[in-house]
Amino acid sequence: MLTLIAKLLHALNSEDSPRQVAFGIALGMIIGLTPTFTLHNLIILLFACIIRVHLGSVILAFTFFAGLSYLTDPLSSHIGESLLTSAGLQTLWHSLYQSEIFKLAQLHHTLTLGSLLISIILCTPVALFSQWLIARYRIHIKQFIERFKIVQTLKASKFYGIYQKVAGTV
Amino acid sequence: MKKYLRWQGLVSFFAITALIVAFFTIFANQIVKAGIEKGLGWYLGAQVDVEEVDINWSPFIINIDGFAATDPRAPEQNLASFESASAGMDFWQYLFGRVIIEELTIEELKLASPRKTPGEVYRQPQELTHAGDEQSTIPNIQASLPDAKTLLAQLDLKTVQASEALDIAYQEEKILVKEAYEKLPTKERLKTYEDKLKALTKRKVKTLDDVKAIQQEYEALKKEFKQDKAIVDQAKVQLNKSKDRLTDATIELKNAPKEDWERIEKEYQLDKIDAADFAHILFGEHTRKYVETAQSAYELIAPMLGSNTDTTKTTPVPVDPSQGRYIHFDLDNPLPDWLVKKLTVSLADESGLYRIAGSEITAQHWLRDLPSTLLITSENVNQAGQLKADANWYVDKAFSLTTKAQWQLDNVPMPQTQLANSDKLSVAMTQASLSADGMMQTKDKEIDAKSQLLMTKTAFSGQAESSISQSVLDALNKLDPLDLTVTVTGSVDDLDTKISSKLDNILVDMAYDKVDKKLQSFKSDVQGSLNEKMSSALNINEKDANELLELEGLINSSDTSMDKLLNSDVVKQKKKELEKRAKQKLEDKAKKQLEKLFG
Numbered sequence: 001m002l003t004l005i006a007k008l009l010h011a012l013n014s015e016d017s018p019r020q021v022a023f024g025i026a027l028g029m030i031i032g033l034t035p036t037f038t039l040h041n042l043i044i045l046l047f048a049c050i051i052r053v054h055l056g057s058v059i060l061a062f063t064f065f066a067g068l069s070y071l072t073d074p075l076s077s078h079i080g081e082s083l084l085t086s087a088g089l090q091t092l093w094h095s096l097y098q099s100e101i102f103k104l105a106q107l108h109h110t111l112t113l114g115s116l117l118i119s120i121i122l123c124t125p126v127a128l129f130s131q132w133l134i135a136r137y138r139i140h141i142k143q144f145i146e147r148f149k150i151v152q153t154l155k156a157s158k159f160y161g162i163y164q165k166v167a168g169t170v
Numbered sequence: 171m172k173k174y175l176r177w178q179g180l181v182s183f184f185a186i187t188a189l190i191v192a193f194f195t196i197f198a199n200q201i202v203k204a205g206i207e208k209g210l211g212w213y214l215g216a217q218v219d220v221e222e223v224d225i226n227w228s229p230f231i232i233n234i235d236g237f238a239a240t241d242p243r244a245p246e247q248n249l250a251s252f253e254s255a256s257a258g259m260d261f262w263q264y265l266f267g268r269v270i271i272e273e274l275t276i277e278e279l280k281l282a283s284p285r286k287t288p289g290e291v292y293r294q295p296q297e298l299t300h301a302g303d304e305q306s307t308i309p310n311i312q313a314s315l316p317d318a319k320t321l322l323a324q325l326d327l328k329t330v331q332a333s334e335a336l337d338i339a340y341q342e343e344k345i346l347v348k349e350a351y352e353k354l355p356t357k358e359r360l361k362t363y364e365d366k367l368k369a370l371t372k373r374k375v376k377t378l379d380d381v382k383a384i385q386q387e388y389e390a391l392k393k394e395f396k397q398d399k400a401i402v403d404q405a406k407v408q409l410n411k412s413k414d415r416l417t418d419a420t421i422e423l424k425n426a427p428k429e430d431w432e433r434i435e436k437e438y439q440l441d442k443i444d445a446a447d448f449a450h451i452l453f454g455e456h457t458r459k460y461v462e463t464a465q466s467a468y469e470l471i472a473p474m475l476g477s478n479t480d481t482t483k484t485t486p487v488p489v490d491p492s493q494g495r496y497i498h499f500d501l502d503n504p505l506p507d508w509l510v511k512k513l514t515v516s517l518a519d520e521s522g523l524y525r526i527a528g529s530e531i532t533a534q535h536w537l538r539d540l541p542s543t544l545l546i547t548s549e550n551v552n553q554a555g556q557l558k559a560d561a562n563w564y565v566d567k568a569f570s571l572t573t574k575a576q577w578q579l580d581n582v583p584m585p586q587t588q589l590a591n592s593d594k595l596s597v598a599m600t601q602a603s604l605s606a607d608g609m610m611q612t613k614d615k616e617i618d619a620k621s622q623l624l625m626t627k628t629a630f631s632g633q634a635e636s637s638i639s640q641s642v643l644d645a646l647n648k649l650d651p652l653d654l655t656v657t658v659t660g661s662v663d664d665l666d667t668k669i670s671s672k673l674d675n676i677l678v679d680m681a682y683d684k685v686d687k688k689l690q691s692f693k694s695d696v697q698g699s700l701n702e703k704m705s706s707a708l709n710i711n712e713k714d715a716n717e718l719l720e721l722e723g724l725i726n727s728s729d730t731s732m733d734k735l736l737n738s739d740v741v742k743q744k745k746k747e748l749e750k751r752a753k754q755k756l757e758d759k760a761k762k763q764l765e766k767l768f769g
Binding site: 045046049050051052070076077084085093094109110112 | 173174176179180182183262265266492493494495496497498499500501502
């Protein structure tokens with residue numbers, strides 16, 4: 001737990017640009033909200049490795065949104081069910097179902113389709129919001145927080161040791 | 171470009187992916203082994219063991235060695251076991267959830283083989299309702315039938331009861347009729363009536379007043395007659411009642427010996443020789459075991475025949491919302507959920523080695539429009555016999571199962587088989603050579619199967635307690651060939667098994683031959699005794715019957731006399747006499763006047 005918080009702080013305080021961290025969070029959110037072992041997550045993981053996003057943020061966001069998915073799964077499943085059983089979309093699904101990739105991606109699964117759709121829709125807003133939030137944090141909040149005595153006490157604690165390990169500054 | 175991409179990330183990705191693939195490749199054998207043991211164990215409800223699994227990746231073939239699935243009904247034996255099996259699978263289709271096996275080979279498949287240690291049972295299977303559970307038995311004709319006298323003394327016979335009833339009826343009715351008779355007017359009384367009537371008849375009438383006087387006296391006399399006549403009528407009613415009761419009792423007595431004989435026949439099962447189902451008694455238990463095995467096999471494969479994912483296409487089923495569900499659509503080139511394109515099995519049974527070749531083994535035949543076929547052959551059934559059996563089945567889109575099968579067995583040496591083992595009869599078939607042919611058709615759950623079996627070079631041994639059992643044993647030893655026709659019909663949940671054979675008729679005839687003399691003598695003794703009892707009862711009551719007849723005569727005589735008295739019309743007679751006399755007087759007077767006139 002301490003490691004995770006340390007990672008969060010490191011991400012926020014690192015030299016990486018807020019955009020890199022924000023995109024990391026957005027990709028991690030997709031992996032976290034959708035069923036883990038799926039084809040699209042493998043592709044997202046590949047993106048996360050190739051594109052210069054903050055990997056720690058990906059892992060962190062995945063952990064957070066995977067927990068959040070217990071709350072969102074019923075809604076995701078319902079959206080998927082509505083789409084897959086919609087009379088107007090039957091021709092589309094029928095033609096997509098002929099493709100092996102469609103089935104391999106398990107997009108005929110209500111939860112997978114619903115959660116993927118939600119996470120794709122949320123991807124850009126989450127990325128932009130995260131970027132704005134990180135920028136605001138670095139400008140205003142970081143210095144403000146460091147002035148507190150408790151923060152200074154914390155810096156002398158075991159937790160700070162872990163943080164420094166994560167940051168690679170020790 | 172370098173600003174946005176990190177190529178070392180690509181290397182890391184592939185490294186991690188390779189690590190994962192390597193992990194699954196290294197542990198694939200253990201994963202599949204555990205999957206078979208746990209998955210199949212859950213399905214069967216009992217322990218499943220696999221010695222080793224070896225996966226060949228190109229082409230994708232799974233090899234399984236030392237498979238043993240515990241029979242949940244008998245944990246000390248296996249439901250099925252085999253030495254080795256290899257399945258060449260379409261891995262790409264497997265990723266989409268389909269098990270498409272190009273070729274499945276199973277070596278040394280054994281059914282119901284003993285286990286080294288009893289397997290664990292996870293859940294108890296449901297008990298089957300077996301067809302033909304009723305036990306037939308050898309007719310219980312006793313070795314020593316009792317003699318007629320003892321039998322009549324022991325049994326509460328109807329003849330005895332009826333003769334006693336007739337006797338009592340005679341005694342009681344005699345009293346009643348006598349009582350009625352004693353109330354009748356005496357002979358003297360009747361004589362007085364006759365005398366009075368005679369006196370009235372003889373009395374001379376000169377005037378109408380004389381007639382009137384006679385009429386008055388006659389009316390008084392008639393009143394007395396009527397009172398006595400009522401008593402006579404009552405006596406006649408009692409007589410008729412008594413006659414009816416005695417007639418009924420006599421008829422009952424006359425029928426009693428026949429009814430008693432029927433009861434004795436039933437008591438000593440003399441009637442069961444005709445109806446004895448010897449073929450079922452001797453071979454029913456073995457047939458039942460085969461039917462049970464077939465039922466168990468059906469129970470095992472039935473869930474597979476009923477699975478069709480297409481049904482979920484448009485029908486939403488209640489699911490856990492957090493889990494979601496798969497929604498399937500029609501495929502342009504559909505494939506079944508599972509399919510074995512080619513099957514080769516060598517089945518090693520204690521009776522011999524069987525080769526099984528199959529094709530298109532699936533439960534969704536309509537998708538490829540091809541039926542499943544199976545050919546079973548053996549050249550060494552019980553060391554020397556030949557077997558050829560073929561079957562094909564097809565499940566259509568409405569899950570309607572149609573099956574056709576036929577088989578032929580030739581010269582199969584039969585092992586020693588215990589056919590019956592009861593206190594009355596113990597029979598073992600020590601030797602036989604079996605030839606058989608049969609067919610089976612099914613439509614959904616309805617089965618129509620017929621097998622004709624012919625056993626030659628038969629030899630039987632055993633022990634018999636009763637004469638009928640001895641006859642069965644003798645007949646079996648003399649019969650060669652021995653034929654059997656087994657038919658199984660009805661629903662798979664409630665099968666009706668029938669076994670017929672010429673053996674039945676032959677055994678019935680032989681049983682009759684054996685016991686005929688004894689039976690005839692017994693029958694004649696018992697029936698003679700019964701008839702004697704009836705005759706003696708009838709003779710004893712003959713005296714009483716004569717007495718009753720005498721009383722009947724007397725009552726009837728009194729009745730006739732009374733009728734005669736009642737019917738005599740003395741008044742009318744006297745009126746006529748008066749008229750006649752007046753007429754005569756007038757004639758005489760006229761004659762005298764005429765004589766005077768003509769001189």
